[in-house]
Amino acid sequence: MSQAPELAGNVQQKRKILSCVEYTRICQFINGYHGLAIDCEFELRNRFFQDVEPMALTCILQSELFNRSRGHHWKQDQRGKKLLKIYEEQKNLYDNALLIRMACVEGLNPVALCRMLLHEKYKLRHRSHISRFLKHPHLIDDPRLAANVQQCMISDNQEGSITDLRRRIIGEEYELKLKTLAKEAGIHFYDEQDLRRMGYDKTPDIKMILPFLYRGSVINWIESKANFGDTKGHKFNIQQQLHSYCNRFGPGIIIYWFGYHEETPMMPDNNIGITVLADFPAKEDMVFMQLAEGVSPTKTAEKTSSTSKLLGEFREAGSPAK
Known part of the structure; x- marks a missing residue:
């Protein structure tokens, strides 16, 4: 019994960020597998790539099979x-x-x-x-x-309906995780429902009431993806969602909770103000504004002139598109 803490501490951390070589190996295994996808997933997770985040393997399998089915529709x-x-x-x-x-x-x-x-x-x-x-x-x-x-x-x-339900539940679970971690970090934000009431159509999962710094970069919003961020999927997300967020709100973060391809954060498409992460930002990497005592974050956010002075070179949060 006394060895239990040591064993728990020695549990191997599954890798989320995959090199180009390993990602290619996984895709080759999937495309060369003959049998049901559910059996292929079992082999990926339990025999051949045991050191990789299991949900990353599940997402890569889903992406590869989806692309294959589109080509043979x-x-x-x-x-x-x-x-x-x-x-x-x-x-x-x-x-x-x-x-x-x-x-x-x-x-x-x-x-x-x-x-x-x-x-x-x-x-x-x-x-x-x-x-x-x-x-x-x-x-x-x-x-x-x-x-x-x-x-x-x-x-x-x-x-199928069972698979659709499972994916929806996982997506909602990680959106809730994002909001919980943001509150624990002391971030004040609007969620999607708040933003829609304010007249926005395309909305990130959370939009900061006051921006914060992440490793020197201004962050105005965070998008949660219960998925693996390969380069093709990330490019699609930029076109469909992230480009609009950057235009309206300024720079932000997208979190691929199950990891990403090593080239995804370095894509030129990210230069519009997108930071790619595999987890919620570490507390030591974030810098927040210090609000004056007795002033609510919402009221402070409305005073744009004061905010711009405090933030210096910070880019102001955008307003709804006209």
Whole structure:
């Protein structure tokens, strides 16, 4: 029992920041794997890359499979008849695992395969009708097909209502973590709901009422991403969100909680005022304004002339776009 603290202290810290070589190795393993994505994820996390943050591996897998499926989408639309024919011919040879076996052979996500089969079998033209069958397999009039669809739903870690719910919960968990850590650090901020009430459309997770310094750089906002920051995904985030934040509010931070590619923080696109981190800023790296006693942060923020004097060269927080 006395050795427990020592053992706890020796737990190896999983790596979040990946070199180009290691990131490429992970992607090559994913693209060369034959089988279900859920099994590939198990192999990545428990056998081949045990020293890497597990959620980073999960995110890289998701990104690689998503990019692959986009490249073959036009082919998948033409495979429905063939897949339905195979299912009808072999459905009496297997119990509830036929569609899982077919997904492995065809290199498809189980839910994507179910979607193609349902589309072809019932001639469903609207995606919402197919989604209804996927969420409620008992509505399918073929009991054997319904059982196969149910098995696919719980065996797919890339698509489906279960996977969507898990990702949403993780995203909300890390947004809450950001707000909790910001409050503990003594940061006064507006959250997304506050900003929308003030008339903003695109909003970061938190916007500082008063900017602070992080390693000499002014920080006006922080965006939380429960994801791994590869260069392609980061470029997309800049185009869709971060560029707008910098234009309106000034420089800020994006946190990729599960790590990032080593080249992501050095991308030229970040020069508009984006700092990339894998965790909440360390307290010793932050410098805050000292408010006068008895003055609320909100009132102080409104006095822009006083704020600019105190901040010196600090860039003022932006106002809503006209």
